Amino acid sequence: xxxxxxxxxxxxxxxxxxxxxxxxxxxxxxxxxxxxxxxxxxxxxxxxxxxxxxxxxxxxxxxxxxxxxxxxxxxxxxxxxxxxxxxxxxxxxxxxxxxxxxxxxxxxxxxxxxxxxxxxxxxxxxxxxxxxxxxxxxxxxxxxxxxxxxxxxxxxxxxxxxxxxxxxxxxxxxxxxxxxxxxxxxxxxxxxxxxxxxxxxxxxxxxxxxxxxxxxxxxxxxxxxxxxxxxxxxxxxxxxxxxxxxxxxxxxxxxxxxxxxxxxxxxxxxxxxxxxxxxxxxxxxxxxxxxxxxxxxxxxx
Amino acid sequence: xxxxxxxxxxxxxxxxxxxxxxxxxxxxxxxxxxxxxxxxxxxxxxxxxxxxxxxxxxxxxxxxxxxxxxxxxxxxxxxxxxxxxxxxxxxxxxxxxxxxxxxxxxxxxxxxxxxxxxxxxxxxxxxxxxxxxxxxxxxxxxxxxxxxxxxxxxxxxxxxxxxxxxxxxxxxxxxxxxxxxxxxxxxxxxxxxxxxxxxxxxxxxxxxxxxxxxxxxxxxxxxxxxxxxxxxxxxxx
Numbered sequence: 001x002x003x004x005x006x007x008x009x010x011x012x013x014x015x016x017x018x019x020x021x022x023x024x025x026x027x028x029x030x031x032x033x034x035x036x037x038x039x040x041x042x043x044x045x046x047x048x049x050x051x052x053x054x055x056x057x058x059x060x061x062x063x064x065x066x067x068x069x070x071x072x073x074x075x076x077x078x079x080x081x082x083x084x085x086x087x088x089x090x091x092x093x094x095x096x097x098x099x100x101x102x103x104x105x106x107x108x109x110x111x112x113x114x115x116x117x118x119x120x121x122x123x124x125x126x127x128x129x130x131x132x133x134x135x136x137x138x139x140x141x142x143x144x145x146x147x148x149x150x151x152x153x154x155x156x157x158x159x160x161x162x163x164x165x166x167x168x169x170x171x172x173x174x175x176x177x178x179x180x181x182x183x184x185x186x187x188x189x190x191x192x193x194x195x196x197x198x199x200x201x202x203x204x205x206x207x208x209x210x211x212x213x214x215x216x217x218x219x220x221x222x223x224x225x226x227x228x229x230x231x232x233x234x235x236x237x238x239x240x241x242x243x244x245x246x247x248x249x250x251x252x253x254x255x256x257x258x259x260x261x262x263x264x265x266x267x268x269x270x271x272x273x274x275x276x277x278x279x280x281x282x283x284x285x286x287x288x289x290x291x292x293x294x295x296x297x298x299x300x301x
Numbered sequence: 302x303x304x305x306x307x308x309x310x311x312x313x314x315x316x317x318x319x320x321x322x323x324x325x326x327x328x329x330x331x332x333x334x335x336x337x338x339x340x341x342x343x344x345x346x347x348x349x350x351x352x353x354x355x356x357x358x359x360x361x362x363x364x365x366x367x368x369x370x371x372x373x374x375x376x377x378x379x380x381x382x383x384x385x386x387x388x389x390x391x392x393x394x395x396x397x398x399x400x401x402x403x404x405x406x407x408x409x410x411x412x413x414x415x416x417x418x419x420x421x422x423x424x425x426x427x428x429x430x431x432x433x434x435x436x437x438x439x440x441x442x443x444x445x446x447x448x449x450x451x452x453x454x455x456x457x458x459x460x461x462x463x464x465x466x467x468x469x470x471x472x473x474x475x476x477x478x479x480x481x482x483x484x485x486x487x488x489x490x491x492x493x494x495x496x497x498x499x500x501x502x503x504x505x506x507x508x509x510x511x512x513x514x515x516x517x518x519x520x521x522x523x524x525x526x527x528x529x530x531x532x533x534x535x536x537x538x
Contacts, residue, residue, distance in 0.1 A: 007302070007354045007358065008302040008303075008305075008306065008347070008351060010354060011306070011347045011350040011354055012343070012347050014346070015343045015345075015346035015347035015349075015350055016343055018346045018350075019339065019343045019346055025349055026345055026346070026349060026513050027377055027378065027381070027387075027512070027513045028511065029387065029389070029390075029416075029419075029510045029511060029512060029515070029516070030419070030509075030511070031424040032385070032387075032419070055424060056422075056424050056425075056427075058424060058425070058427075058429045060470055060471075060474040060480055076427060127321075128319075128475050129471070129475075219383065240471075240474075242474065242475060242478065242511075247385060277381045278382045280378070280381050281380075281381040284349075284374070284378040285374075285375045285378060287349070287350060287353075288349075288353045288375070289353075289371070291350050291351075291352075291353030291356075291357060292354075292357035292367055292371065293357060294354060294357060295353065295355060295356060295357020295358035296357040296358070296360065298357075298358060299359075299360055
């Protein structure tokens, strides 16, 4: 009886201490995409042989209006990524039976679209649904016929007007999702619709050019969203994925060329909290070892 | 108590936490959200510590299992320093070979296949729903006895999903990795109708493991249930 209360009591006490210290001894388990290193120009043609085999990421539909999608719906987005010393490129492929492209002045089409979101902070994964005020996400958003935008979500309400102005944002946020300033619009998109499938390539700098833009110069996580315009999907009506891990392949050839963009490492302390993750591995192993020994000692006691 | 920690972690960390995006943001709801997040984090960390405490408490006989859990966890944690040897998905299968039981073996194989598919194929793609269905039906292997509790809980889950496939779909995909929301009421029914208490562990973890600690819980849970049942039998005998 004593042990039945002692073991959970010890576990709870240690957990409170770890949580208070901000130590995460748990890792995410999910699909991982290996970002291949390319020595030279990044491919922008989806058919290029430079792309590695894409990873199929399952998507789930958000069901708001009738007709509802079938009970078993198989929506996926295939993802491949490559990088060189300065930039990273993503190839996103998804099946869509109709090509819905926005026309200038036209209001009768919901364009097909795709988005990728990245955590701004490396310390802890933000809330999957476009982050929170204390842990924002950086989003690349492409719409057929409209183009690509580099956005931030979640940060707006955590900043004062002065901080927002310093970051090149509107003094008062009008939406949880905001366009980053012109200087941070550094993403290029190349799109092809072929055989009922969209192929969209994003190319962006590997580093960050704005404190609210994610740096992808180390391993990172990303989540995806796809809109099928013909189904009336727009805004929050979309299909989304969980977080997917991306691991950068180690460069195998010559050292990478000099970065063309400056990597911004400065972060806003009140927006993004960073802690050394290497320590988590060490503490996690030590805690496990001590817990086993404590369990053994309690058995003897 | 071990299962209670998992229940708390399930509700706080993977249901309420995921649901919060749909709650209007006010200072009060934000404070509540922070509380849910923090308590969810504590319960998750407590499961990690409790798992290793239990392994130690099982003594020398469980030493091979303890060593395997420790080594695989250490390798998994090495991802924080850029070394990726994520093999924790083997752990439930290893434990199921030690705590031999039809249900343990079935779930051990299930999670190993799913983990291997992620490693080798990068995911299950359009076949994920088949695995989700298997996850919902596997508890039947543990024996089956329909009870009022199972019917009521499944009906409540069905009502929640039917009332809003959108909200519940979002909660279930992000909380459990479940791609078909309607499988959740089915899984609740089969897990609560199963004669084996172990079927509650996969139900609360979900068809797709989200965190490393869930592999630990799935593995250690096998021993927790088997040993608990043995102790009860000894007491009865």
